[in-house]
Amino acid sequence: MEHQFDFAALLQAHALLLSGALATVGLAAFASVVGICLSIGGAALGRSGIKAARQVVAGYVELIRNTPFLVQMFFIFFGLPTLGLHLNAMQAAALAMTINLSAYSIEIVRAGIEAVPQGQREAGMALGLRPVIVFGKIVLPQALGSMWPALVSQVVIILLESAVVSQIAVRDLTYAGDVIQSRTFRPFETYLIITAIYLILAVAARRVLLLLGRRLFVSGVR
């Protein structure tokens, strides 16, 4: 097995790799920000006194966590147009990633909220604060501090899982790799580079977000 490695052909494709990596990061960032915001609302609703709201949130979490991401995305991209809802590939991918991430994050946020000692909430109530203020100013900041590492893991997972959006022709990093591979017939070199870029992106995202978390949420809980 003699193989002449040739990375020169890939250097010519650096613009494609760069735009692909940007699309991957952009999609993951969008899904993370919107998804985490949604999941905080979802977790709050899931713990609210309204039974119907609790059931809707529980059903949503069960549905999304027990079906494959690829199928969810195919449903949005190929299926929804039948009902007249046309999303282009990028929009469909962003929506699918947001929906997927928020379902997983709702559970993380819920656990984070439950980890805040009951006494904190009771103290707030005893001071005469409205429940919304108690949740937003007392419970949530402490909860975010303790659940931040788990949320960061979820962000990294969605960043890596976003590789499947290439299946609906979103020009992400994996798509760039597939195109380069089909042009150069050099799968080893191509996917080695793609793997390295994903590794760098994932490690960098984790480091930066954990650092950010330490700055933002100095939690007294842990």
Added chain:
Amino acid sequence: MAAQRNCILALVFGLGLMAFGASAVQADELDDIVKAGSLKVGIFEDFPPFSSAGADMSLHGYDIDVANALAAAMKVKLDLVGITGQNRIPYLNEHKVNILLSVGESAERAKVLDFTDAYAPYYIAVLGGPSIAVKGPADLAGKSVAVNRGTLEDTSLTAVAPPSTDIQRFNDYNGVIAAFLAQQVQLIVVSNDVGASILARHPAVEPQQKFELMSSPDHVALNKNEPRLKALINGVIQQMRTDGSLNKISIEWLKTPLPANF
């Protein structure tokens, strides 16, 4: 009909004999076929609409109809032999089959086998709904086009499409077809066999053929130095073109009449 066919047969046999009468001392494939009483045709078993298994598990398709016509013209029974893209040329050269169908002409192949006239159109075309006006590569500017990544369709489209064309590359034909049927793209580039499977579904988007990107018609392949067999097959193909039976086969399997240049 039968008399006419006999007449043509006699003619091509006669011509073949005249041309090679004395010198033809080596084994002749046509003699072998007639002697064996069967024409062994190498055929793909999963290559719709040219040949694939139907509900009753028997093979059917464009190639099967042509193979039946060839066997009938030789007055022998048809013996279909399943082949793959890898083994079919060795099968032919080792006389495990007498002829192959669905063979595109190439200089490489011409070194080891001989081609008859083309019997089936094979081309890559741009398809789209009736409302979109596309007559040539320049009209693709600003349009979205789905294509199967890394295929001949991909490379021939990429070579001619203007830079502003939104080429969306999918992993397989399912993705390409689904994206088109869901109207996620305006146009698709597929070969006529894949196009036929879309046309057969009569989708609401009413795909039409806009223009051809590349054409490489299918030929019958046979071993080299078999002039009598070649002349006979060419005669049958010519006959089927003129009497309209080949066009009928095209409409049945490719869902479109034979191209004008055929």
